[in-house]
Amino acid sequence: MDRMTTHTAATQPALSRSDLNLPGRSGKVRDVYELPSVPGRPPALLIVATDRLSAFDVVLPTPIPGKGRVLTEISNFWFRFIEQRRLATTHMLGTDLARVPDAAFRRGGTTRSDLAGRSIIGRRCRVVPVECVVRGYLEGSGWKDYQKTGAVCGVKLPAGLRQCAKLPEPIFTPATKAPQGEHDENISFEAAAGTVGKALMDALRDRSLAIYTAAADFALSRGIIIADTKFEFGIPDGDSGGEPILIDEALTPDSSRFWPADRFEPGRSQPSYDKQFVREYLEALVARGEWNKTAPGPSLPTEVVERTLEKYAEARDRLTA
Numbered sequence: 145m146d147r148m149t150t151h152t153a154a155t156q157p158a159l160s161r162s163d164l165n166l167p168g169r170s171g172k173v174r175d176v177y178e179l180p181s182v183p184g185r186p187p188a189l190l191i192v193a194t195d196r197l198s199a200f201d202v203v204l205p206t207p208i209p210g211k212g213r214v215l216t217e218i219s220n221f222w223f224r225f226i227e228q229r230r231l232a233t234t235h236m237l238g239t240d241l242a243r244v245p246d247a248a249f250r251r252g253g254t255t256r257s258d259l260a261g262r263s264i265i266g267r268r269c270r271v272v273p274v275e276c277v278v279r280g281y282l283e284g285s286g287w288k289d290y291q292k293t294g295a296v297c298g299v300k301l302p303a304g305l306r307q308c309a310k311l312p313e314p315i316f317t318p319a320t321k322a323p324q325g326e327h328d329e330n331i332s333f334e335a336a337a338g339t340v341g342k343a344l345m346d347a348l349r350d351r352s353l354a355i356y357t358a359a360a361d362f363a364l365s366r367g368i369i370i371a372d373t374k375f376e377f378g379i380p381d382g383d384s385g386g387e388p389i390l391i392d393e394a395l396t397p398d399s400s401r402f403w404p405a406d407r408f409e410p411g412r413s414q415p416s417y418d419k420q421f422v423r424e425y426l427e428a429l430v431a432r433g434e435w436n437k438t439a440p441g442p443s444l445p446t447e448v449v450e451r452t453l454e455k456y457a458e459a460r461d462r463l464t465a
Contacts, residue, residue: 162194
């Protein structure tokens with residue numbers, strides 16, 4: 145599929161929610177469907193990146209037209225990057241929608257063309273119930289924890305670090321996987337190991353750090369700082385060995401903090417390629433007492449929608465050009 149420009153994406157109808165005649169479920173941004181089994185092939189899912197946007201763990205009522213396609217381009221780029229460098233196995237089986245049966249499309253529902261560019265076929269897995277967060281810079285909840293304790297998720301850091309400072313080395317800081325509408329919570333490595341087992345967490349930590357380090361170095365060569373990111377892993381259905389693979393998405397502005405390297409200045413919040421305009425608009429509403437960061441979220445003005453899509457597309461272009 146040809147790459148969509150920001151203008152083209154913005155003028156196309158948004159896909160807020162897909163509607164297919166397949167068993168499935170919806171997450172904050174993605175709709176996931178079970179595909180019919182095919183002899184000789186692993187159990188598979190159809191994963192559709194919609195144009196929904198979540199902020200502060202709330203799905204907002206205003207979609208970002210074309211965002212799902214931009215995110216899919218970025219994520220698929222990283223899946224191939226990760227596989228080619230043998231950093232991890234990923235769940236991505238391909239993007240050919242021929243595996244989606246005609247019976248999945250019902251009158252008035254989502255069409256095959258609606259899915260194009262925003263969908264992948266992924267291997268079906270049992271999700272490991274821990275978010276694997278890697279931080280190379282000190283921001284967000286990590287910065288708040290550091291100000292209180294001098295540590296992040298139990299990882300002691302040097303004294304005197306400023307907001308957004310680059311860490312001496314990337315750190316692995318797991319979090320709980322909260323149900324939709326609830327907030328993930330930072331936990332220690334020991335707590336995560338107590339949930340899923342130390343051997344598995346050792347493997348997930350090593351993989352996560354290796355992926356982040358390689359991706360951060362590459363992105364920096366393209367003018368982007370990946371300040372932090374989160375990964376999800378799963379155990380493939382039917383895999384008796386239980387080897388974890390990377391699932392969901394990889395290194396997108398939805399799952400990471402992307403900063404322009406030429407504007408980086410520690411000691412303050414950074415301009416970003418992610419949901420900065422959305423967060424700033426919403427924080428202004430909170431400051432005025434017009435929203436309390438709970439569902440339902442407020443609608444977004446056109447300017448915020450357009451500028452957000454521009455930043456997502458700019459990140460894609462820098463990384464994948």
